[in-house]
Amino acid sequence: xxxxxxxxxxxxxxxxxxxxxxxxxxxxxxxxxxxxxxxxxxxxxxxxxxxxxxxxxxxxxxxxxxxxxxxxxxxxxxxxxxxxxxxxxxxxxxxxxxxxxxxxxxxxxxxxxxxxxxxxxxxxxxxxxxxxxxxxxxxxxxxxxxxxxxxxxxxxxxxxxxxxxxxxxxxxxxxxxxxxxxxxxxxxxxxxxxxxxxxxxxxxxxxxxxxxxxxxxxxxxxxxxxxxxxxxxxxxxxxxxxxxxxxxxxxxxxxxxxxxxxxxxxxxxxxxxxxxxxxxxxxxxxxxxxxxxxxxxxxxxxxxxxxxxxxxxxxxxxxxxxxxxxxxxxxxxxxxxxxxxxxxxxxxxxxxxxxxxxxxxxxxxxxxxxxxxxxxxxxxxxxxxxxxxxxxxxxxxxxxxxxxxxxxxxxxxxxxxxxxxxxxxxxxxxxxxxxxxxxxxxxxxxxxxxxxxxxxxxxxxxxxxxxxxxxxxxxxxxxxxxxxxxxxxxxxxxxxxxxxxxxxxxxxxxxxxxxxxxxxxxxxxxxxxxxxxxxxxxxxxxxxxxxxxxxxxxxxxxxxxxxxxxxxxxxxxxxxxxxxxxxxxxxxxxxxxxxxxxxxxxxxxxxxxxxxxxxxxxxxxxxxxxxxxxxxxxxxxxxxxxxxxxxxxxxxxxxxxxxxxxxxxxxxxxxxxxxxxxxxxxxxxxxxxxxxxxxxxxxxxxxxxxxxxxxxxxxxxxxxxxxxxxxxxxxxxxxxxxxxxxxxxxxxxxxxxxxxxxxxxxxxxxxxxxxxxxxxxxxxxxxxxxxxxxxxxxxxxxxxxxxxxxxxxxxxxxxxxxxxxxxxxxxxxxxxxxxxxxxxxx
Numbered sequence: 001x002x003x004x005x006x007x008x009x010x011x012x013x014x015x016x017x018x019x020x021x022x023x024x025x026x027x028x029x030x031x032x033x034x035x036x037x038x039x040x041x042x043x044x045x046x047x048x049x050x051x052x053x054x055x056x057x058x059x060x061x062x063x064x065x066x067x068x069x070x071x072x073x074x075x076x077x078x079x080x081x082x083x084x085x086x087x088x089x090x091x092x093x094x095x096x097x098x099x100x101x102x103x104x105x106x107x108x109x110x111x112x113x114x115x116x117x118x119x120x121x122x123x124x125x126x127x128x129x130x131x132x133x134x135x136x137x138x139x140x141x142x143x144x145x146x147x148x149x150x151x152x153x154x155x156x157x158x159x160x161x162x163x164x165x166x167x168x169x170x171x172x173x174x175x176x177x178x179x180x181x182x183x184x185x186x187x188x189x190x191x192x193x194x195x196x197x198x199x200x201x202x203x204x205x206x207x208x209x210x211x212x213x214x215x216x217x218x219x220x221x222x223x224x225x226x227x228x229x230x231x232x233x234x235x236x237x238x239x240x241x242x243x244x245x246x247x248x249x250x251x252x253x254x255x256x257x258x259x260x261x262x263x264x265x266x267x268x269x270x271x272x273x274x275x276x277x278x279x280x281x282x283x284x285x286x287x288x289x290x291x292x293x294x295x296x297x298x299x300x301x302x303x304x305x306x307x308x309x310x311x312x313x314x315x316x317x318x319x320x321x322x323x324x325x326x327x328x329x330x331x332x333x334x335x336x337x338x339x340x341x342x343x344x345x346x347x348x349x350x351x352x353x354x355x356x357x358x359x360x361x362x363x364x365x366x367x368x369x370x371x372x373x374x375x376x377x378x379x380x381x382x383x384x385x386x387x388x389x390x391x392x393x394x395x396x397x398x399x400x401x402x403x404x405x406x407x408x409x410x411x412x413x414x415x416x417x418x419x420x421x422x423x424x425x426x427x428x429x430x431x432x433x434x435x436x437x438x439x440x441x442x443x444x445x446x447x448x449x450x451x452x453x454x455x456x457x458x459x460x461x462x463x464x465x466x467x468x469x470x471x472x473x474x475x476x477x478x479x480x481x482x483x484x485x486x487x488x489x490x491x492x493x494x495x496x497x498x499x500x501x502x503x504x505x506x507x508x509x510x511x512x513x514x515x516x517x518x519x520x521x522x523x524x525x526x527x528x529x530x531x532x533x534x535x536x537x538x539x540x541x542x543x544x545x546x547x548x549x550x551x552x553x554x555x556x557x558x559x560x561x562x563x564x565x566x567x568x569x570x571x572x573x574x575x576x577x578x579x580x581x582x583x584x585x586x587x588x589x590x591x592x593x594x595x596x597x598x599x600x601x602x603x604x605x606x607x608x609x610x611x612x613x614x615x616x617x618x619x620x621x622x623x624x625x626x627x628x629x630x631x632x633x634x635x636x637x638x639x640x641x642x643x644x645x646x647x648x649x650x651x652x653x654x655x656x657x658x659x660x661x662x663x664x665x666x667x668x669x670x671x672x673x674x675x676x677x678x679x680x681x682x683x684x685x686x687x688x689x690x691x692x693x694x695x696x697x698x699x700x701x702x703x704x705x706x707x708x709x710x711x712x713x714x715x716x717x718x719x720x721x722x723x724x725x726x727x728x729x730x731x732x733x734x735x736x737x738x739x740x741x742x743x744x745x746x747x748x749x750x751x752x753x754x755x756x757x758x759x760x761x762x763x764x765x766x767x768x769x770x771x772x773x774x775x776x777x778x779x780x781x782x783x784x785x786x787x788x789x790x791x792x793x794x795x796x797x798x799x800x801x802x803x804x805x806x807x808x809x810x811x812x813x814x815x816x817x818x819x820x821x822x823x824x825x826x827x828x829x830x831x832x833x834x835x836x837x838x839x840x841x842x
Contacts, residue, residue: 001081010038015184023159028179030172031163034186035336048103057126061106064137066092073106094487109139116146127159134164138365145389189339197351205323218304219249231299232281238306243284262286301338301346310369327359375403380427384417410437438530445496451527453488466559467586468524525588528567529596535568536593547623552580563587607639609647613706655709662715667752668736674755679723695720735777743770743832757782768830773799788818803828
């Protein structure tokens with residue numbers, strides 16, 4: 001019997017006429033309804049005609065999470081007075097509860113995505129509702145884009161609804177072709193906001209790490225809420241580890257029941273959370289409880305203010321979840337849980353002043369996640385670069401390029417980026433393409449499925465970091481993870497045995513012929529290496545060097561320590577560390593590493609500058625890992641020349657032979673370049689590197705090692721840069737002479753060490769009678785006037801002023817010390833000399 005009393009109490013009922021009108025007129029709609037209004041339960045039943053109104057339709061509801069899909073289906077079945085699988089059913093990965101007469105099917109977005117790839121028309125489906133689209137999961141965005149394509153090209157009668165409590169309604173309306181926005185007014189109960197920041201500063205989250213001081217504070221706020229408020233408490237934490245830690249700190253609450261709900265929780269625990277409790281409860285939950293679920297009895301929410309989002313570290317080839325500050329939209333969703341049934345309160349574990357600085361919405365996964373699976377879905381859909389897909393945010397170019405590189409390596413796409421037969425097969429496995437490749441190529445699908453199921457949902461940390469040991473722990477069962485693992489294992493074994501597998505192309509690295517001889521531990525390693533070929537790693541000192549070039553370290557006490565080779569399945573980067581840290585891996589041998597990462601195997605000649613000379617060798621590499629090295633004789637001259645140029649760049653042109661004349665020539669050219677510009681050449685290091693072909697050939701082409709560079713006459717080579725073609729080269733001695741004649745008749749060398757102002761160092765008496773400072777190329781020389789002993793006596797750029805004002809002081813100081821030299825009172829008219837008074841006959 002239909003529970004009309006419960007249905008009539010749902011506020012979204014008032015929006016149904018407008019929703020029906022929007023779908024009749026436009027075929028699409030955006031439904032915005034606050035939490036608890038019934039958008040997830042009443043709307044699908046009404047659109048399916050199960051409430052006695054409207055035509056009978058088949059409705060598919062897509063939810064972002066398995067727990068939400070199961071809960072929504074059970075709730076709708078209860079409202080109809082039926083059991084799940086009759087009029088309302090659900091399908092999630094590894095679980096299908098539907099019957100012949102099912103009209104509303106609740107699925108995860110991942111399941112719907114797979115269904116679309118198999119049947120683009122979605123035959124028999126009349127309406128698709130994308131629930132909680134504000135969460136911007138990658139599968140949901142992709143599904144929405146594919147559904148719009150289907151409606152545009154194949155089935156214009158297919159009705160689409162994007163539904164959410166908090167969303168970018170205008171953006172979704174544009175995406176769905178100008179869809180009307182239908183808003184439901186919720187009868188929401190007031191929720192008091194209590195700001196409860198930690199008393200002391202806590203460290204911000206980094207990677208998967210959350211400051212234990214914050215978790216201790218959250219536990220204390222839960223205790224405070226229990227003391228100050230009535231009803232059950234729902235506490236939001238970022239992940240399973242944080243839930244377990246806070247649960248441990250709440251172990252002495254007496255008559256209060258502490259429940260832990262997350263995607264890995266057993267179905268029995270999830271069911272218990274969604275049913276009224278017999279005693280007061282504290283429910284510790286991840287973001288799975290933000291939407292689509294009503295936890296009965298909750299009057300208080302404690303929000304730690306954190307969330308987990310995917311991130312990719314392209315530089316290290318690592319992808320993982322990371323802890324971030326929750327968005328304002330998520331905080332509103334969480335707070336709304338406290339007011340679903342009665343007035344409530346939310347305790348926010350951050351300061352009110354911080355609230356305005358939180359991001360408005362969660363980061364769309366398409367902007368931050370690994371896009372390999374998305375790129376394969378797009379390729380199978382016929383749009384390899386996703387440029388034709390209706391997406392709120394385009395995929396980043398760099399992430400798409402990295403994804404296509406992975407897909408090409410596993411044979412999923414051809415050189416044009418189109419999906420191969422093998423790629424289609426991989427897409428239909430419902431796995432990340434890496435794991436699909438491992439399942440198909442390990443040569444023993446039934447056995448490989450055990451490892452793939454383990455990698456598909458990372459095992460608990462208490463299983464350890466040795467993948468083979470973790471597999472044996474999972475087999476023993478006895479915990480919630482083991483149950484889920486066995487369910488996924490059954491699904492994978494069935495998928496691996498489909499007839500399509502026989503027609504799928506096998507990769508060049510497939511070890512099918514030797515699969516029977518594989519030991520269990522070697523098979524585990526092979527599967528991990530096939531899934532993550534760039535992460536096969538060889539021991540190198542105190543760490544492991546992965547084929548990708550990233551270094552990885554094992555934790556103290558790791559079961560993998562000492563293994564010459566490992567395959568890294570899961571890794572993260574600790575705070576302040578440049579190396580990755582292995583979370584899960586398997587022992588492999590070199591043969592397995594070569595087999596799995598064959599696409600990275602190469603032998604090449606390497607000629608480079610190292611340790612002060614040219615090093616030539618033939619190297620066999622597995623990515624960044626050197627497997628074998630042999631000295632190379634008769635190296636390619638071009639490679640040798642490149643190494644020499646690199647040596648000059650690293651160590652400078654001092655490697656060449658610079659005579660005194662050569663150094664002076666460079667200084668003279670630098671002076672002319674600075675003051676006259678073209679056509680005089682730039683002889684700075686950077687400029688000489690840029691024109692190395694012009695001035696160092698053919699000497700550089702004949703060189704083979706450092707010693708050969710030392711024999712190259714730098715001055716002779718540098719002369720090639722002089723402006724010979726214009727004829728200006730002949731004016732070098734005129735514009736920048738090495739020496740000039742001073743009044744005494746001496747030829748004095750000019751010091752061009754400072755191109756701004758060259759220096760003429762000359763004895764004072766040799767400059768008598770000169771009225772103004774000498775110039776070259778229009779630039780006055782800086783004259784260093786020397787004593788008879790050759791020591792600096794004065795420096796001037798204006799000789800006339802010196803004779804007038806400065807000379808008297810120098811004369812008074814030096815004539816007593818050097819009485820044999822002339823010290824006339826008027827040097828401007830005196831006769832210059834380089835001799836003493838005795839030589840002058842005075």
